[in-house]
Amino acid sequence: MDSDEEALLLLLLLKRRRRRRRQKRTFWVHPILELREQHGQFHHLFMELRSDEEKFFNYFRMSKSSFDELYNILKSHIKREDTIMRRSIQPEERLAVTLRYLATGCTFMDLQYSFRIASTTIGKIVRDVCRNIWIHMKDMCMEQLTKDKWKDIINGFKKNAQFPNCLGAVDGKHIRIIQPAQSGSSYYNYKNYFSIILLAVCDSNHMFTFVDIGSYGRHADSTIFEESCLYKMLQEKKLNIPPPSAISQNGPLLPNVFIGDEAFSLQENLMRPYGGKNLPEKKKIFNYRLSRARRYIECTFGILANKWRIFHRPLNVNVDFAVDIVKSSCVLHNYVKQRDGNKFEDTFEGLPYSIIHSTQQVRPGGPMLTTIREEFANYFVSEEGKLDWQWNMI
Incomplete structure (x- = not known):
């Protein structure tokens, strides 16, 4: 077998392996995660927390007024567009996930099951929100040293x-x-x-x-x-x-x-x-x-x-x-x-x-x-x- 035939055989094996990997994926979105808007922690608990200032503060580590002000500052920077395939996660929920991650020290995998959002997506959300907090709020929260x-x-x-x-x-x-x-x-x-x-x-x-x-x-x-x-x-x-x-x-x-x-x-x-x-x-x-x-x-x-x-x-x-x-x-x-x-x-x-x-x-x-x-x-x-x-x- 010459080198060209070996290369062709290797290419076929790689394609077959990729095809098998694709076939293993049963769901586009796992059924548990599809129920985010019905049973996710944000949709299920957020409005209830807003009715109790003390519980809200304990959950998010800030008052309702502080959360709302923070949301208004960041929402245009952390908002994402809907696509043909799926609806985007709204900026208020993205902020809530990030604050809960910082407040509890839970892993992305832990938050996946409470918020019904994939752990990889949570990681991307947290990083994006953290970066925007620094970029758009640093000068406001750390005053210029005049x-x-x-x-x-x-x-x-x-x-x-x-x-x-x-x-x-x-x-x-x-x-x-x-x-x-x-x-x-x-x-x-x-x-x-x-x-x-x-x-x-x-x-x-x-x-x-x-x-x-x-x-x-x-x-x-x-x-x-x-x-x-x-x-x-x-x-x-x-x-x-x-x-x-x-x-x-x-x-x-x-x-x-x-x-x-x-x-x-x-x-x-x-x-x-x-x-x-x-x-x-x-x-x-x-x-x-x-x-x-x-x-x-x-x-x-x-x-x-x-x-x-x-x-x-x-x-x-x-x-x-x-x-x-x-x-x-x-x-x-x-x-x-x-x-x-x-x-x-x-x-x-x-x-x-x-x-x-x-x-x-x-x-x-x-x-x-x-x-x-x-x-x-x-x-x-x-x-x-x-x-x-x-x-x-x-």
């Missing part, structure tokens, strides 16, 4: 955390994922699981002001921060940050700073705690006061995860899809916080994230930077800046 906005943030931290000249609390969190194909150890972190990193900055109202999502799990906070667009704009003086100001009467002018943990390096606009053990009292007080302000980012992550329970398990999707999920969840966090506030149960449970610690020694900065930190420390132990109970906490 000079007035910075002043509001600074005043908020001074009032709520008693930390002056603070631009926000910054930290990074591991988002657990299933190992991506052919990724090697890039996403494998020091906690011995696979993750992408959410680097975020928040204000004293537990609102995200900046997020950077998708870095490898093995990377350190300082590396991610210094590669972010926020850091680049900070270095290029493009963030409209207010000029340095005194934090005490007749004191020196001090820069406005972000605050982070020991994983970050000390920089002109980034403050970190003193390192080492057996510190003198003044340094311990400084570390405690900085920690009080830095807690806001930890609490923000906790609220995010306890509202959107998708983060209580590893994300079993590809990395790009996982990034879309995290982006949309951060936007929805701000959106719901602005309109509905916090529910007690959103803040009650422990954090499912892992705190990132630096695995390398970070240089503490030059003399000028350590002097700036020393001025903050002096203020916190002065009569003007002390808290009466702070010595009880060290």
Whole structure:
């Protein structure tokens, strides 16, 4: 048998195999899924939920008014046209499926049987809606960082955390994922699981002001921060940050700073705690006061995860899809916080994230930077800046 005959025989075998595969498909749409409009969760339950505000909030993690506003913003972007073969899934149902996926952490297969929509279709719906939430709502829910906005943030931290000249609390969190194909150890972190990193900055109202999502799990906070667009704009003086100001009467002018943990390096606009053990009292007080302000980012992550329970398990999707999920969840966090506030149960449970610690020694900065930190420390132990109970906490 020559090569042409072998090729022809192989082609015939492939055609026969494809024909057999086609013959195995008994249904165009499975009978269970055909009953979506009669028994699907959206058609069967949605109107009943609308009659009870508390149950609606529990189901969708937002109030009816917030859902309706969100729907009106997104409906033209997530609507799909009917075809000769079938009717499209309406945008309200597409939004409901996505919110339920984020709120419960159910798999696409679980949602298939409750909403009577094929799991592959649900995956496409969720990704499409998440992308549109980020594209069309990011600027609305994460306000542009103007000079007035910075002043509001600074005043908020001074009032709520008693930390002056603070631009926000910054930290990074591991988002657990299933190992991506052919990724090697890039996403494998020091906690011995696979993750992408959410680097975020928040204000004293537990609102995200900046997020950077998708870095490898093995990377350190300082590396991610210094590669972010926020850091680049900070270095290029493009963030409209207010000029340095005194934090005490007749004191020196001090820069406005972000605050982070020991994983970050000390920089002109980034403050970190003193390192080492057996510190003198003044340094311990400084570390405690900085920690009080830095807690806001930890609490923000906790609220995010306890509202959107998708983060209580590893994300079993590809990395790009996982990034879309995290982006949309951060936007929805701000959106719901602005309109509905916090529910007690959103803040009650422990954090499912892992705190990132630096695995390398970070240089503490030059003399000028350590002097700036020393001025903050002096203020916190002065009569003007002390808290009466702070010595009880060290």
